[in-house]
Amino acid sequence: MDLFGLLNRKMKPKKSLGQNFLHDINIVLKIQKALDLQSTDQLLEIGPGLGALTKHLLPSCKEYAAIEIDPRCIQELLFLEQEHAHFRIVQGDFLTINLEPWKNYTKVVGNLPYHIATPIMERIATELQPTKIVCMFAIGTADRYIATVGTPQYSSASIMMQSFFSMETVCTVKKGSFFPSPSIDSKVLSFTPKEVQIKKTLQFTKFVQKIFSYRRKTLYNAIKNSYSDRVASFIQSNCAILMQRRPEMCSMEDFQWVYQYYRETMYEKNE
Secondary structure, eight states: OOHHHHHHHTOOOOGGGTOOEEOOHHHHHHHHHHHTOOTTOEEEEEOOTTTTTHHHHGGGSSEEEEEESOHHHHHHHHHHHHHOTTEEEEESOTTTSOOGGGTTOSEEEEEOOGGGHHHHHHHHHHHOOOSEEEEEEEHHHHHHHHOOTTSTTOOHHHHHHHHHEEEEEEEEEOGGGEESOOSSOEEEEEEEEOOOOHHHHHHHHHHHHHHHTTTTSOHHHHHHHHTOHHHHHHHHHHOTTGGGSOGGGOOHHHHHHHHHHHHHHHHHHHO
16 A cells, blocks of 8 residues: 555554655655665664655665654554564654664664654764764754854754764755645755764753853853853953854854863862
């Protein structure tokens, strides 16, 4: 049965799960090309849904695991486990499931639910070790990830994603490529993880996230409101000009400079 027949029969998409099922083969092929799967690759798919990607990618890798939260979708894909010995589908929530079994999988793919895309990417960045990730996002989310300083889309999410990954745009996906059609277009991004110290990088991005909650204030006032007068004054004494900028006008390098002095205040406090 084709996708539309299946959905009309019993598989009504759940809005609470952000389900919009991809049915455009041209987008599937672009994602497949971006992944550049090799016969030795171990692929982890997040949210396979009804298997638009799964069915095309399965023959190209050594091992394939798919994590799906909706038991209805799992029932529709169980036949793939019978047809492909290297495929396993697991029911679970990617945000809470133990990822240890797939820690060393080489590649990750997924059409991510729009409302939880960033927490998913954070788990990938901090708990998995792939060499390549290709995922689809709401176009606004994707644009925030790749945004440059001073643009309207620039945010703490930009700093977080650019701290952990090098990114490239694969393609834009029109609303009509899904059923049901979402209210906005999507975008596929390709990620290559950077070699970073995960714990320290995560601490840095959490610092930036806190500062960005005051994005319209000066950096001085944002830090004062987030931490204390003492911390803001100490950083001000070392980089006064920078502290007069708004967070939205500070580059990643600017934030790293400020964070270095913030760490010094924390060290002194603990002495």
